[in-house]
Amino acid sequence: MAYRETTKTITKKAEVRDNILLSARNLVLQGGFRLATVSAVAAEAKIATGTVYRYFPSKSELFSEVFRAATELEVNKVAEAIDIDAPFTQRLIAAVNCFSKRALKAPRLAWALIAEPVDPVVDADRLHYRQAYAEIFERLIEEGVKSGEVPPQNKCITAAALVGAMAESLVGPLSPSSHTATSSIDRDALINSIAQFCVQAVTGQETRL
Amino acid sequence: MAYRETTKTITKKAEVRDNILLSARNLVLQGGFRLATVSAVAAEAKIATGTVYRYFPSKSELFSEVFRAATELEVNKVAEAIDIDAPFTQRLIAAVNCFSKRALKAPRLAWALIAEPVDPVVDADRLHYRQAYAEIFERLIEEGVKSGEVPPQNKCITAAALVGAMAESLVGPLSPSSHTATSSIDRDALINSIAQFCVQAVTGQETRL
Numbered sequence: 001m002a003y004r005e006t007t008k009t010i011t012k013k014a015e016v017r018d019n020i021l022l023s024a025r026n027l028v029l030q031g032g033f034r035l036a037t038v039s040a041v042a043a044e045a046k047i048a049t050g051t052v053y054r055y056f057p058s059k060s061e062l063f064s065e066v067f068r069a070a071t072e073l074e075v076n077k078v079a080e081a082i083d084i085d086a087p088f089t090q091r092l093i094a095a096v097n098c099f100s101k102r103a104l105k106a107p108r109l110a111w112a113l114i115a116e117p118v119d120p121v122v123d124a125d126r127l128h129y130r131q132a133y134a135e136i137f138e139r140l141i142e143e144g145v146k147s148g149e150v151p152p153q154n155k156c157i158t159a160a161a162l163v164g165a166m167a168e169s170l171v172g173p174l175s176p177s178s179h180t181a182t183s184s185i186d187r188d189a190l191i192n193s194i195a196q197f198c199v200q201a202v203t204g205q206e207t208r209l
Numbered sequence: 210m211a212y213r214e215t216t217k218t219i220t221k222k223a224e225v226r227d228n229i230l231l232s233a234r235n236l237v238l239q240g241g242f243r244l245a246t247v248s249a250v251a252a253e254a255k256i257a258t259g260t261v262y263r264y265f266p267s268k269s270e271l272f273s274e275v276f277r278a279a280t281e282l283e284v285n286k287v288a289e290a291i292d293i294d295a296p297f298t299q300r301l302i303a304a305v306n307c308f309s310k311r312a313l314k315a316p317r318l319a320w321a322l323i324a325e326p327v328d329p330v331v332d333a334d335r336l337h338y339r340q341a342y343a344e345i346f347e348r349l350i351e352e353g354v355k356s357g358e359v360p361p362q363n364k365c366i367t368a369a370a371l372v373g374a375m376a377e378s379l380v381g382p383l384s385p386s387s388h389t390a391t392s393s394i395d396r397d398a399l400i401n402s403i404a405q406f407c408v409q410a411v412t413g414q415e416t417r418l
Contacts, residue, residue, distance in 0.1 A: 118330030161374035168373020206413030
């Protein structure tokens, strides 16, 4: 009996926790971390503010978990996108397409993950997640060099530069204070420009997309 | 008499203010914003902690001013570096050299300016300063396209991507948690790799540096 009650309690706790995380993610999707105050998260989750704090001692810890879950999903999507049997250039373009299209489809979330001024704990998470992206590109470049498709180069530097280039070229278009609404951007032209920049940078071959 | 006393007071206040800013900058130079607590700044400036708060209502405001002054200097240095009568490629390489060499010479400061997890006010300043760099590159690219040295391209996207690539490829080497001491990095190889990436990205021409 005691055992079954414990299981029930554990399940219930996990449900409340997931509900808080999902509610926070929803708010970030709508308006970035700025909108996701603890009381707003509690309202969204239909629980008391105090209950949120029983599961997440601080807003930083809640944000950090939301950030890490959302980011892990994005990193995995990019890893999947390049996991195709195709020439180097097509795989790199697939990575840029995946990253940029997903960002422009959920611009507030992407802004929150990439650039929204937010507390230092999430900022530290951001450094880790950029590293996770860089590792995907390091493997891709290593394979490209091995197959002779790209010239020998320092894969760590190139990979980091690619991550920076991709993220930074979306910061302007994604910014909520941008003069251009994300919906009115010529997304294909934007994504092609970023992909062209990245392919040329790695291969040294003029590329028109 | 009243007038002269006022002038004296104003001068004195400006001196104390400058002293606080200089002390904060010194601490950031040594160990990033993490080291520059208000009490540490007060100790460095040889004044009481309360005095710091009379000039800067919050740590954020003090940090923000230190950040903006340091960054403005860096942006101006890069602007000067490309202000030479030389072909496009050499001017872009000069910009990368200037940015990277200065960063590797004062790695803690550069880390603080580029990537240190810090409070949201400084994070917001960071977005502005990246925009300031981007504007320098936009002008350079515009001139390169006009002179026919580089293919037509969206100067805003390319410029943002350059800023992202340059900053991100230094994040690893500058990181205080990096496994490699900044002093032992092969700086010339690192800077050449970044410059090569940038030149190839913009020109689409294979470049060996």
